[in-house]
Structures are given as structure tokens and as C-alpha cells.
Amino acid sequence: xxxxxxxxxxxxxxxxxxxxxxxxxxxxxxxxxxxxxxxxxxxxxxxxxxxxxxxxxxxxxxxxxxxxxxxxxxxxxxxxxxxxxxxxxxxxxxxxxxxxxxx
Numbered sequence: 001x002x003x004x005x006x007x008x009x010x011x012x013x014x015x016x017x018x019x020x021x022x023x024x025x026x027x028x029x030x031x032x033x034x035x036x037x038x039x040x041x042x043x044x045x046x047x048x049x050x051x052x053x054x055x056x057x058x059x060x061x062x063x064x065x066x067x068x069x070x071x072x073x074x075x076x077x078x079x080x081x082x083x084x085x086x087x088x089x090x091x092x093x094x095x096x097x098x099x100x101x102x103x
Contacts, residue, residue, distance in 0.1 A: 010083050015066055018090035023059050026052050055091065062091040074098050 010018075030052045033045050065071040072081050076098030085092060094102060 010086055012066055015071060015090060019059050019062055022090055023056065026056050058091040
């Protein structure tokens with residue numbers, strides 16, 4: 001069996017694609033919540049909408065970091081955020097350690 005080593009970096013193009021996919025997913029979720037708002041629990045719909053809007057803000061901030069060259073660098077300790085973490089949550093701005101300290 002042949003194993004292919006994973007890249008330790010994500011290209012800007014790959015990062016933009018992942019961020020766009022995340023944005024599209026969140027916009028679809030937001031649309032579904034808004035379309036079903038009359039049928040849904042008001043407090044739940046409000047909480048879900050707020051959470052999705054927060055992620056959309058984080059996605060925009062990640063796109064700004066791509067532009068200014070700081071994407072993938074932890075804003076807490078300035079170390080590289082592992083590519084595996086960015087593949088799962090491409091909009092994160094902290095490594096796991098700093099994220100845990102912040103919450």
C-alpha cells in the first residue's frame with residue numbers, strides 16, 4: 001500500500017475555496033431558517049441566526065487574513081495553525097491551545 005504525504009500548507013486558492021464553501025453552506029442554512037421562521041420556535045431561530053451570522057463574520061475576517069498574509073497564523077501566540085485544523089474550520093484564527101484559553 002502506498003501512502004501519500006499530506007501537504008503541511010494549504011494554498012491560498014484552496015483556502016479561498018474552503019471559505020467560499022463555508023460561506024455558501026451558512027447562507028443556505030440562514031435562508032432555510034428564515035424561510036421556516038413562521039413555523040419555528042422564535043428563540044431557537046433567533047439563536048441559530050445569530051450563530052450563523054457570527055460564523056459569516058469569522059469567514060470574512062479569514063478572507064481578510066488571506067489578503068494580508070496572516071491566514072493560518074494564530075492570533076494569540078503567532079504560531080502556525082495546523083493545516084488539519086484549517087481543513088475542518090477554515091475560518092479559525094486561533095490554535096487549539098489559545099482557543100481553549102479564550103473559552
